[in-house]
Each structure stands twice: as C-alpha cells, then as structure tokens.
Amino acid sequence: MTEYRILLVDDDPDFAASTTALLQSAGHSVLWAKTGEEALRMARQDRPDLILLDVMLSERTEGFFVLQEIRRDTELKDIPVIVISSIYAECPGFRVSPEKDWLPAERFLAKPVDPITLITEVRRVVEEKGKGEGR
Amino acid sequence: MDSKGDEELTKRVVVIDDDAVILLSCEQVLSRAGYIVEVFDRGEPGLERVRQFPPPVLVVDLKMPGMDGFEVIREVRTHAPEVVIVVITGYATIATAVEAMKLGAYDFLPKPFTPDELRLIVGRGFERWALARESERLKKQKEAAERRFLSFVSHQLKTPAVAVKQYLDVMLHTNRDQLPEQALQWIERCQVRLGEMFSLIDDWLALSRLERGELVRKEEKSDVCRVARDVVERLQPLASKSEVEIHEFFAEEGIWVRGDERSICVLLENLISNAIKYNVRGGRVEVISSKQEGQVVFEVRDTGIGIAEEFLPRLGEEFFRVRDETTRHIQGTGLGLTICRKIVEELGGKMTVESKVGVGTVFRVILPEAGGIDGPAKEAQ
Numbered sequence: 016m017t018e019y020r021i022l023l024v025d026d027d028p029d030f031a032a033s034t035t036a037l038l039q040s041a042g043h044s045v046l047w048a049k050t051g052e053e054a055l056r057m058a059r060q061d062r063p064d065l066i067l068l069d070v071m072l073s074e075r076t077e078g079f080f081v082l083q084e085i086r087r088d089t090e091l092k093d094i095p096v097i098v099i100s101s102i103y104a105e106c107p108g109f110r111v112s113p114e115k116d117w118l119p120a121e122r123f124l125a126k127p128v129d130p131i132t133l134i135t136e137v138r139r140v141v142e143e144k145g146k147g148e149g150r
Numbered sequence: 151m152d153s154k155g156d157e158e159l160t161k162r163v164v165v166i167d168d169d170a171v172i173l174l175s176c177e178q179v180l181s182r183a184g185y186i187v188e189v190f191d192r193g194e195p196g197l198e199r200v201r202q203f204p205p206p207v208l209v210v211d212l213k214m215p216g217m218d219g220f221e222v223i224r225e226v227r228t229h230a231p232e233v234v235i236v237v238i239t240g241y242a243t244i245a246t247a248v249e250a251m252k253l254g255a256y257d258f259l260p261k262p263f264t265p266d267e268l269r270l271i272v273g274r275g276f277e278r279w280a281l282a283r284e285s286e287r288l289k290k291q292k293e294a295a296e297r298r299f300l301s302f303v304s305h306q307l308k309t310p311a312v313a314v315k316q317y318l319d320v321m322l323h324t325n326r327d328q329l330p331e332q333a334l335q336w337i338e339r340c341q342v343r344l345g346e347m348f349s350l351i352d353d354w355l356a357l358s359r360l361e362r363g364e365l366v367r368k369e370e371k372s373d374v375c376r377v378a379r380d381v382v383e384r385l386q387p388l389a390s391k392s393e394v395e396i397h398e399f400f401a402e403e404g405i406w407v408r409g410d411e412r413s414i415c416v417l418l419e420n421l422i423s424n425a426i427k428y429n430v431r432g433g434r435v436e437v438i439s440s441k442q443e444g445q446v447v448f449e450v451r452d453t454g455i456g457i458a459e460e461f462l463p464r465l466g467e468e469f470f471r472v473r474d475e476t477t478r479h480i481q482g483t484g485l486g487l488t489i490c491r492k493i494v495e496e497l498g499g500k501m502t503v504e505s506k507v508g509v510g511t512v513f514r515v516i517l518p519e520a521g522g523i524d525g526p527a528k529e530a531q
Contacts, residue, residue: 027312027313029313029314029317030312030313030316032317033313033316033317033320034316034320036320036324037320037324040323040324101305101308101309101312126312126316127311127312127315127316127348128316130323130324131323
C-alpha cells in the first residue's frame with residue numbers, strides 16, 4: 016500500500032480530526048492547515064502528494080483563492096487537489112465539473128464525505144496524476 | 151461609471167414643447183439652475199431620446215401637433231417608467247391636467263408660468279426621482295442580504311452536523327470491531343437522524359430559493375431520460391435495501407423539457423424516492439416518459455401502500471405527511487412534494503396524483519416540451 020503525504024485544509028478542528036484519523040487508518044500521513052495562508056506556506060514547504068481543500072474557510076470563498084494561487088504557482092501547480100465542501104451538497108448529483116477554469120480541482124466531494132469514497136478518491140486522484148505525468 | 155458621468159446623469163432634464171419661446175425660456179431657466187437641459191420641439195424625437203437615454207425628469211407640453219403629450223406620457227410610462235414626468239398645460243385646463251396625471255404624470259405646470267414656478271416644480275420632480283432611486287437601491291441591497299443570509303444559515307446549520315457525522319462515519323469505518331453491539335446500533339441511529347437533519351436543511355434551502363424565483367431556470371432545457379437514469383442510478387442502493395425494483399420506459403431517446411437539469415433532478419429525485427420509500431417489499435416502481443402534442447408526460451408509478459382519498463388534496467402542503475401505522479417508519483421532511491409542486495408550477499406544467507390504498511400511487515407530471523430553447527452547453531465531451 017502506497018503512503019501519501021496529504022495536506023488537509025479545513026477550519027473546523029473536528030472535521031480535521033476525524034478526517035485525519037480516517038486517512039491515517041488508510042496508511043497516509045496528514046498535515047493540517049487551518050487557513051488559506053497556512054495552507055500555501057505548508058504546501059510550499061512540505062510538497063504534499065495531495066491537497067484536500069475546503070472552500071469556506073474563515074472567509075466565505077477563501078478556498079477558491081487558495082486553489083487559484085496553487086494553480087498559478089509553478090512549484091505547486093501540479094499537486095492534485097480535491098475540494099471538499101458542504102456548499103454544493105444541496106442537490107445530490109449536482110457537481111461543479113473540474114475542468115471549469117474557475118475551479119481547477121481534480122475532484123469535488125460534498126461534505127459530509129463517505130469514508131470509503133474519500134479513501135478511494137484520494138488513491139485514484141494521486142494515481143491518475145502520476146500516470147499523466149509519466150506520459 | 152465615473153463620478154462626473156454620474157452627476158451628469160442625475161442632472162439631466164428633457165423638455166418637449168412645440169412653442170419655441172417656451173422651449174428657449176425653459177432651457178435658460180433650468181440651465182441657470184444647474185440642470186443639463188435637452189430640448190425638442192416635437193414629440194417623436196423627444197420620445198426617442200428619452201427611451202434611449204432616460205433622464206430623471208421630463209417636461210412635456212400636452213398639446214402639440216403630431217405626437218401629443220398624452221402619447222409621449224403613455225410611451226414613457228411603458229418604456230422608461232423611472233422617468234418623472236411634468237406636463238405643461240395650455241389655458242390652465244384642469245381636466246386635461248387631471249387626465250395626464252391619471253396616465254402617470256407626476257405634476258403639472260399651467261401656462262403661463264414664472265421661472266420660479268418652473269424651477270420649483272422641476273426641483274420637486276428631481277427629489278422624487280432621487281427618492282425612488284434610493285428606495286430601489288435599498289430594495290436590491292435587502293434582497294442580496296437575504297440571499298446571502300439563506301446560504302449562510304444553511305452553511306452554519308450544516309457545519310456542526312457535518313463534524314458530528316464525520317466522527318460517526320470514521321468511527322464505524324475504523325473501529326467497527328471494537329465497538330459493543332449496542333454502541334454500533336446507536337451510532338447507526340445517530341447517522342439516520344443526522345441524515346434527516348441534512349435533508350431538512352437542503353429542502354428548506356431549495357424551497358426558499360424556489361419562492362424567491364432563484365432555483366428554476368426556464369431558459370434552459372434538459373433531457374428527462376438522461377436525468378431520470380442518473381437519479382435512478384443514484385437511488386439504486388435505497389431501492390435494493392427496500393427490495394424494490396425500478397423499471398424505466400421511455401418512448402424515445404432524448405425527451406427534452408423546458409427547465410434546468412438541476413431543478414428537473416430535484417423533481418425526479420423526490421418523486422422516485424417517494425415511490426421507493428412508500429412501497430412494499432418486492433414492489434415495483436415504473437418511471438415512464440413520452441411526448442404528447444408539444445408536451446412531455448412523465449409518470450412515476452409504484453405498487454406501494456397508496457394514499458387514502460381524504461389525504462390526496464393535502465399532498466404538497468408544507469410539512470404535511472400522512473401519519474399512520476404504515477408510514478411511521480418512513481423518513482421524510484414533508485417538504486418534498488411542496489418542492490415538486492412549485493418546480494412544476496414555475497415551469498408552467500401540471501402535476502396530478504392518483505392513488506388507491508394497498509394498490510399504489512401514480513404521480514403524473516406534464517411539462518412543456520423544450521422546443522426552440524437552446525440548452526446550456528452540455529457536459530464537456
């Protein structure tokens with residue numbers, strides 16, 4: 016089983032604690048950032064394999080800006096990102112398609128996220144990214 | 151717009167009068183009072199200018215050859231209702247002034263009038279315009295605040311519940327073997343009850359958006375077959391758990407209705423999940439759609455417990471749920487059919503229901519076909 020280094024960006028300590036425990040149980044190591052600023056600093060410093068990002072941090076749309084900043088940064092732009100948020104969960108099946116320019120994430124998951132889905136998607140997203148670069 | 155441009159906008163006054171002397175004196179008096187004056191000696195070009203670039207105040211003579219003042223007023227009220235109109239009446243005939251006021255003019259100025267009278271009445275017109283503009287601005291501000299409030303509240307309500315749900319999910323996922331049987335059962339009950347809360351928040355938000363006209367987008371179109379297949383696929387786990395089979399019958403491929411995919415998805419999801427939930431073990435749900443004379447007919451039939459006749463008229467009432475022995479164990483917010491009814495109404499359709507206790511229920515939705523509407527770009531290839 017491959018271990019990934021995952022940066023979890025979420026301002027809710029409880030959501031972060033349970034998600035960290037889940038990811039650790041799947042063999043990954045987890046770094047936690049509470050704010051967008053912290054997230055960018057930790058991403059540059061620790062180069063995670065994957066970033067899990069909430070949209071609404073202390074500011075309503077802070078996560079979007081973090082994501083755009085990641086994509087602009089030549090050193091960070093290739094790190095895959097999964098956006099996890101409760102803001103679009105109001106209609107099941109409604110998804111922001113990842114290819115949209117304004118939300119350049121690899122995946123979009125609604126909060127609360129099912130444990131098996133999260134673990135599967137984490138693995139899949141990192142593997143897809145790895146293959147893409149190998150080509 | 152820069153501040154100078156904005157000031158020009160708020161100082162403009164258009165004067166239409168066939169009498170060159172009045173036109174000239176109006177221009178002089180009002181320019182000196184600080185207004186930006188545009189004058190026209192005939193109705194047609196004056197009206198054209200007002201329609202293209204509405205000033206705060208229009209001063210118009212009632213009696214003119216060609217297009218008269220009444221006609222100008224009618225047109226301006228229709229095409230630029232925010233313009234405050236002051237009429238000039240010859241020979242001080244009160245009857246014509248009253249008629250103009252009835253058409254929507256704000257005030258009148260009987261000939262002959264003094265420069266002071268003109269300045270006073272035009273000044274009042276500007277005050278009225280500014281007041282209307284300010285209240286319009288406040289109204290918009292209030293609406294935006296309400297919109298933000300809605301999504302803020304739903305987010306604030308969800309955040310703590312999400313945190314709790316995530317702990318429970320992870321606990322079951324990682325420590326299932328160590329938990330005593332009783333704890334497992336209770337955790338599962340907690341998850342069910344939290345699920346109810348999420349549904350309630352989502353339904354409440356959907357309903358609020360519907361009532362504000364923000365949910366349904368009529369200018370888009372969706373393929374009922376495609377949306378229905380998506381919904382059925384998503385509801386398959388619920389159907390399997392309830393031992394209910396779902397069958398789809400589409401008269402053809404690509405049955406397009408007016409309305410965005412998201413609203414149609416909410417509509418179908420509610421109807422089909424009801425048909426599963428209010429069914430019996432080993433029951434069937436049929437999802438049927440066809441085109442009929444420019445309309446799309448969509449039916450969800452179930453072989454479930456049915457609805458007693460006395461309850462049928464109350465379906466779609468907010469928070470109404472049939473409560474008896476057969477439904478006690480079924481979860482629901484009591485808002486699902488209200489949401490369905492409103493979506494169908496917004497789209498200019500009709501929803502009817504037929505039911506027999508112990509036999510089953512048919513929900514039939516008739517929606518306008520999407521003829522001529524260009525949908526949004528469908529998902530990227």
